[in-house]
Amino acid sequence: MNFLPTPLAGCVMIEPKVFGDDRGFFIETFHRQKFAAAGIDLEFVQDNHSRSRKNVIRGLHYQFQHPQGKLVRAVNGEIFDVAVDLRADSPTKGRWFGTILSETNRRQLYIPAGFAHGFCVTSDSADVVYKCTDLYHPEDERTILWNDPTLNISWPLIGTAIISAKDEQGKPFLEAELYAKSPHA
Numbered sequence: 001m002n003f004l005p006t007p008l009a010g011c012v013m014i015e016p017k018v019f020g021d022d023r024g025f026f027i028e029t030f031h032r033q034k035f036a037a038a039g040i041d042l043e044f045v046q047d048n049h050s051r052s053r054k055n056v057i058r059g060l061h062y063q064f065q066h067p068q069g070k071l072v073r074a075v076n077g078e079i080f081d082v083a084v085d086l087r088a089d090s091p092t093k094g095r096w097f098g099t100i101l102s103e104t105n106r107r108q109l110y111i112p113a114g115f116a117h118g119f120c121v122t123s124d125s126a127d128v129v130y131k132c133t134d135l136y137h138p139e140d141e142r143t144i145l146w147n148d149p150t151l152n153i154s155w156p157l158i159g160t161a162i163i164s165a166k167d168e169q170g171k172p173f174l175e176a177e178l179y180a181k182s183p184h185a
Helices: 032-037
Strands: 002-005 012-015 018-021 024-027 046-053 057-063 070-076 078-085 096-102 108-111 115-121 125-132 141-143
Touching (some): 057 078, 070 096, 096 108
Antiparallel strands (some): 012 108, 046 125, 057 115, 057 141, 070 108, 078 096, 078 115
């Protein structure tokens, strides 16, 4: 596995080694010792799987009292995955990073606790699987508007964004609760 830094402190792109032949392929998507050696020494406690159609945007979500680190990948289709740094003590506070995750490039993005997360489906549909370092607490979930003008995220939409009613009610970035110190999850 290759662990590649991103412009956001703590956010890491992971490129797995692919072993393929005429039968198909094999990849290792998580190996605790290899991740720990790369500075991602965490316990993942929940796995999630979502399926969405083209132009669906999910996010930007985070949990404030129970922050989650996430290891995200697209197992089918393609997404534009986005992380937004919400750590008040971070040199990259308020900045976002986006990258393509797909079944073709097989990349993963590790998003530390203290970040908001969202994605946009750029293929006809996509299956997204992600591991979390804390359990989902619906009462603790916060949402930042996907189209917040302060963040000015360059979503690669072709057509109209499809947003849930809950996500449409998100707060502007300037009203979001920031983490005073970087969480340790």
